[in-house]
Amino acid sequence: MNKPKRYTVTTALPYTNGPIHIGHLAGVYVPADIYVRYLRLTGNDVAFIGGSDEHGVPITIKAKNEGVSPQDIVDKYHAIIKKSFEDFGITYDNYSRTSAPIHHETASEFFKTLYDKGEFIEESTEQLYDEQANQFLADRFVVGTCPKCGNEESYGDQCENCGTSHNATDLINPKSAITGNVPTLKQTKHWFLPLDKHEAFLKEWILEGHKKDWKPNVYGQVKSWIDDGLRPRAVTRDLDWGIPVPAEGGEGKVLYVWFDAPIGYISSTKEWAQREGKNWEPYWKDKDTKLVHFIGKDNIVFHCIIFPSMLKAEGSYILPENVPANEFLNLEGNKLSTSKNWAVWLPEYLEEFPGQQDVLRYVLTANAPETKDNDFTWKDFQARNNNELVAVFGNFINRVVVLTNKYYNGLVPTPAELSQLDEETLAAVKAYPDVIASSIERYRFREAGQELMNLARLGNKYLADEEPWKVIKVDEERTKTIMYVALQIASALATLSEPFLPFTSEKLKKILKISSNDAIQEHRIENSWNSISTKDVLLPADHQIGKAELLFSKIEDATIQAQLDKLEASKKANEAANKTVDPQKDTITFEDFTKLDMRVGTIIEAEKMPKAKKLLVLKVDTGIDIRTIVSGIAESFTAEEVVGKRVTVLVNLAPRALRGVESEGMILMTESADGKLVFVNPDDVNVSNGLQIS
Numbered sequence: 204m205n206k207p208k209r210y211t212v213t214t215a216l217p218y219t220n221g222p223i224h225i226g227h228l229a230g231v232y233v234p235a236d237i238y239v240r241y242l243r244l245t246g247n248d249v250a251f252i253g254g255s256d257e258h259g260v261p262i263t264i265k266a267k268n269e270g271v272s273p274q275d276i277v278d279k280y281h282a283i284i285k286k287s288f289e290d291f292g293i294t295y296d297n298y299s300r301t302s303a304p305i306h307h308e309t310a311s312e313f314f315k316t317l318y319d320k321g322e323f324i325e326e327s328t329e330q331l332y333d334e335q336a337n338q339f340l341a342d343r344f345v346v347g348t349c350p351k352c353g354n355e356e357s358y359g360d361q362c363e364n365c366g367t368s369h370n371a372t373d374l375i376n377p378k379s380a381i382t383g384n385v386p387t388l389k390q391t392k393h394w395f396l397p398l399d400k401h402e403a404f405l406k407e408w409i410l411e412g413h414k415k416d417w418k419p420n421v422y423g424q425v426k427s428w429i430d431d432g433l434r435p436r437a438v439t440r441d442l443d444w445g446i447p448v449p450a451e452g453g454e455g456k457v458l459y460v461w462f463d464a465p466i467g468y469i470s471s472t473k474e475w476a477q478r479e480g481k482n483w484e485p486y487w488k489d490k491d492t493k494l495v496h497f498i499g500k501d502n503i504v505f506h507c508i509i510f511p512s513m514l515k516a517e518g519s520y521i522l523p524e525n526v527p528a529n530e531f532l533n534l535e536g537n538k539l540s541t542s543k544n545w546a547v548w549l550p551e552y553l554e555e556f557p558g559q560q561d562v563l564r565y566v567l568t569a570n571a572p573e574t575k576d577n578d579f580t581w582k583d584f585q586a587r588n589n590n591e592l593v594a595v596f597g598n599f600i601n602r603v604v605v606l607t608n609k610y611y612n613g614l615v616p617t618p619a620e621l622s623q624l625d626e627e628t629l630a631a632v633k634a635y636p637d638v639i640a641s642s643i644e645r646y647r648f649r650e651a652g653q654e655l656m657n658l659a660r661l662g663n664k665y666l667a668d669e670e671p672w673k674v675i676k677v678d679e680e681r682t683k684t685i686m687y688v689a690l691q692i693a694s695a696l697a698t699l700s701e702p703f704l705p706f707t708s709e710k711l712k713k714i715l716k717i718s719s720n721d722a723i724q725e726h727r728i729e730n731s732w733n734s735i736s737t738k739d740v741l742l743p744a745d746h747q748i749g750k751a752e753l754l755f756s757k758i759e760d761a762t763i764q765a766q767l768d769k770l771e772a773s774k775k776a777n778e779a780a781n782k783t784v785d786p787q788k789d790t791i792t793f794e795d796f797t798k799l800d801m802r803v804g805t806i807i808e809a810e811k812m813p814k815a816k817k818l819l820v821l822k823v824d825t826g827i828d829i830r831t832i833v834s835g836i837a838e839s840f841t842a843e844e845v846v847g848k849r850v851t852v853l854v855n856l857a858p859r860a861l862r863g864v865e866s867e868g869m870i871l872m873t874e875s876a877d878g879k880l881v882f883v884n885p886d887d888v889n890v891s892n893g894l895q896i897s
Contacts, residue, residue, distance in 0.1 A: 207493035209248040211486045212239050213468040215498040216256035216301065219280035220265040223287050224546035225579055226539040227499075229532040229567040234648045235497035236293045237568065240702035241643045244732040250486045253288075254299035254306075254471045255281040258445040259460035260343030264380070273444045277302055287549045291560050292705045297475030301467045305477075309470035310463040311449045313517065314438070318450055322516040323394040324435055331359070331371050332389035333379040339441035340371065340379055340386055347374030361501065368504055391441055392452055396462075398433035401512040405429055408522065409507065418646065420500060420574060421528050425507045436509060438462040465510040468496075487520055494523045503528050527646035530572040534579050535770060544773040547579070547766075555766075561704040562588050562755065568652040568703060581763045588758050596659040596707075597755040600696070602666055603689045604714055604751040610675060615690055616683035617744040625688050628665050629739075632658070632695050636735045639699060652703050655696075662692040687744070690715075694741035698730045707754050714749045715742065800855040801871070801896040802826055803885050809842035812862060819845065820864055825854050826893015833866035839880040849884045851896060 214235045217227060239251040257277035266273045281300050288298065299306065317323060331340040342360035349357035350373050354364035359371030371377065372388075379386050409417070409425050438459050439448050445457030469487055476483035486492055496506045506526050514520040533539060539546050552563060566584045569591075570577050607613055621629075635658050642651035666689055675682040697715055701708040712718070718729040730741050742748075807829065808822035817835040819842055832852070836845070851871040858867050871883040885896075 205491075207247075208489070208491040209250070209486060209493075210239075210242055211250050211252065211468075211472065211492055211494045212242075213494075213496050214253045215496075215502050216254050216464050216467050217284055218259065218261050219255045219257050219277040219284065219300075220261045221280060221541050222283050223549040224539060224541070225534070225549070225552075225563070225567060226532045226546065228291075228549065228563070229571055229577075229579070230499040230529040231497050232288070232291075232293050233564055233567050234527070234529065234571060234646070237648050237651070237702040238495070238497070238643060238646070239294060240705065241640065241732070244698070244701060245640070246731070246733070249296070250472055250475060251294060251296045252299075252468050252471045252475065253293075253295045253297070254301065254467050255284055256460065256464045256467065257281065257300055257302040258457070258463060260341045260442070263442070263444050264343065267381075274302070283550060287553065290553050291549060292564070294705075297471050297478070299467065299471035299474050301463060301470075303470065303474065305474050306463075306467055306470035307446050309473060310446050310458055310466045313466050313469075313513070314458060314462070315449050317396075317513070317516050318394070320516070320518075322396070323438065324397050325392065325394055326435075327390050327392045329372070329388040330391050330393075330441065331377060331379075331386040333381055333384060333386050335384055336379065336381045338381075339389070339391060340381070341440050341442055342371050344380045345371040345374060345377050345386065346380050347377035350375055363501075393437045393439045393456070394448070394450070395435035396438050396509070396512060396516070397435045398508065398512055399435065401515060402429060402433050404515055405433075405508060405512070408511070413525075417525060418527055418574070420530060421503055421507060421526055424500070424503045428504060428508055433508070461505050461509065462513070465505065465513070490521060492521055494521055496523050496526045498526060498528045500528050500530050525646070530574065530576045532567075532570070532572050532577055532579055535581070535767075536578060543777045545770070545777075558706070561707045562592060562758075565592060565652065565704060568648050571649050573647065573649055581766045585758045585760075585763045588755065591656060592755040593757055595656060595663060596696070596700075596704075597753065599659050599662040599666065599689075600693055600711060600714075600754055601751055603662070603686070603693045604748065606671060607686055607690065607748060608750060610671075610682065610686065613748050613750070615742050615744050615746045615748065616687050618684040618687040619680040621684060621688075624665075624668070625684060628661065628688055629691060631661060632692055633736045635695065635699060636732055640732075643702070655699055655703055658692070658696060658699065662689060662696070665689060665692065690742045690748075691740070694728075694730060695735045698732060698735060710752065710754060714752060716746070716748055717742070798855075799853060802852050802854050802892070803890050803894045803896065804850050804852040804854075804892055806845050806848045806850060809845050811837055811842055812864070815862055818861065821845070821870070823850065823852055823868070823870075824892050825852055825868070826891065827854065830854075830867040831864065832868045832870060833861040833864055834870045834872075836870070836872065836880055848882060849890075851883050851885065 212235060215231050217223060239249055242249045255277065262273045262276055266276045269276070285298055288295065331345055333340055340359070343358050345359035346356060348355050349362035349365060349367065350369065351367045352362060352365035354362050357364065357374060359374060361368045377386060378384065406429060410429065414422065439453065439456045440459045441455065442457045443455070445460065446463050447453065448456045448458060472486055473483045498506050503526065506523070511522050514522060534545060534547065537545055553560070556562065566587050569587055570579055570583065607615070635654065639651050639654045642654060669685045671682045671685040674685065694715055694717060697708055697711040697717060700711070716728065728742060728746060730738070735741065802825050804823045804825040806821050807824050810820050812818040812820050812833065817837050819834050819837045821832045821834055822829055823832050853869040853871065856869050858865050873881050873883055875881050
């Protein structure tokens with residue numbers, strides 16, 4: 204298309220059953236915000252639309268688990284998510300929610316339009332039903348074995364292991380997530396969107412029309428689906444939480460969440476337009492509007508096949524120009540998991556790293572899983588902050604501002620004649636807006652972020668080569684020129700960094716006293732994105748700048764270790780929760796049990812067995828005698844800490860030689876939930892050595 208008159212940019216609606224974590228940010232929200240901030244800086248008309256997805260089974264599961272209503276859950280997490288986005292600098296024009304009346308109205312109208320046009324198939328089908336719970340099982344209430352990869356914990360709609368979408372009835376050995384029972388099949392009526400009817404259109408629109416401009420991971424997944432043949436997809440479900448089906452026979456049914464959620468983009472746009480006194484329709488129905496969906500790879504099918512088919516069936520809407528879906532972000536080598544608390548949660552990050560939103564934005568951009576799954580590690584987070592943000596970007600700005608205040612009381616000096624290096628440097632600065640823009644417009648945000656850092660590197664190299672702190676001693680006029688050029692670079696960084704480092708950009712603009720959206724009166728210099736390329740002077744001579752402030756601070760090892768300790772605690776808690784109790788051994792007779800002679804004893808001596816990692820040699824007072832027992836507890840206890848321990852001893856176990864030492868019995872031990880060895884011992888002080896246990 205030609206240059207758009209306006210942009211509608213949407214982000215996947217997060218489920219309101221938990222807070223936002225870094226996987227969401229890296230996959231969807233940070234790249235979308237970079238893109239939108241860039242579009243605004245280049246003078247475009249943009250509607251940046253988001254909202255909370257408040258329907259669907261994960262919400263009802265969370266509500267059941269917590270003993271509250273679904274509305275309680277969505278109210279709680281919508282507020283948390285919305286505030287987190289605001290505090291993190293995600294600049295939505297409107298952030299709505301699918302429980303809002305305007306959304307219920309919009310989704311119902313959309314359904315009725317398609318219903319009245321005859322775009323749905325009405326069918327009675329057999330669906331999984333939990334007899335004990337007395338309800339049909341929506342997809343997330345069913346768990347079973349994935350028919351494609353064999354994952355035994357696949358959900359009824361999608362396998363999180365291989366990413367395959369399927370129906371609940373496709374699962375092998377399905378079980379109800381409510382009761383654990385094996386469900387039965389029961390007849391129920393639903394409405395279906397016949398995706399096969401739209402197959403020819405999708406082939407032409409995507410496989411032919413977007414072969415060159417859509418990301419390979421997106422195009423490949425869509426092609427795979429279309430090549431397999433599309434089938435009708437249910438748009439309604441037997442649930443009591445959601446938008447009631449506005450059709451005869453729809454009692455007790457709601458719109459399937461995948462059908463109503465993307466309509467949330469439209470209802471959120473309507474909400475924004477009403478508030479701002481705008482007309483919403485051009486943002487969704489004008490061919491001169493560019494529609495872009497930012498999503499994760501688990502949403503590709505819905506945004507590239509199902510939602511476009513819905514829009515096409517309705518007839519009056521535009522289709523997305525691009526759906527730049529990212530892959531998944533892992534954490535410290537393991538898959539992010541909400542249920543296992545294996546995540547870096549945004550509200551916790553904002554609390555524990557105050558004023559450091561841009562550090563996380565930068566690291567997630569530098570590590571963005573744009574073409575393949577990527578890994579976030581706290582060590583890399585620290586290294587990128589200390590070695591790039593602090594040592595490159597922050598160092599350059601600090602030197603420029605400090606030296607300008609030291610030499611010229613904060614006034615931009617008047618340059619003398621520019622050297623060839625000066626002219627080449629300023630010409631290079633002018634090229635950066637187009638270089639960075641090219642990467643952003645191709646959705647290569649990692650590349651764009653590194654180009655921004657290259658501009659800071661250019662500034663550092665220029666100062667290092669020209670050494671104004673030395674030149675000032677011999678040539679004051681040349682020093683003025685050097686500092687003037689360095690200040691032009693700093694000014695360019697203040698503007699070009701805004702999409703990536705918005706809080707830093709704002710701080711830098713205040714230091715340099717150049718204007719921003721909330722400019723104060725003294726900010727009399729204004730630079731747009733495009734002016735960096737076209738203006739010869741960004742900071743004129745005699746312009747007064749402010750005092751230096753540190754843009755970034757070094758992150759110490761102890762701070763990182765605290766985060767690693769939190770993750771380790773989560774790992775141990777998961778291991779304890781997943782630890783299974785060994786099954787009962789074969790039944791024995793009472794006579795078998797009476798053969799065991801267990802006595803109360805006390806460890807009176809202990810030493811580590813040489814060249815044996817696990818063994819301690821113990822002297823134990825059994826009340827009968829003092830005997831030697833070799834015990835494999837050295838990895839859990841030192842010799843010193845077991846001396847004096849009251850223990851339970853099996854005294855009539857046949858002697859056994861271990862590494863040349865004869866062991867005459869066994870100390871009874873068990874394991875705690877976290878895998879730590881624990882003595883099975885009598886606690887009562889009145890129990891003396893030698894007493895039998897029976």
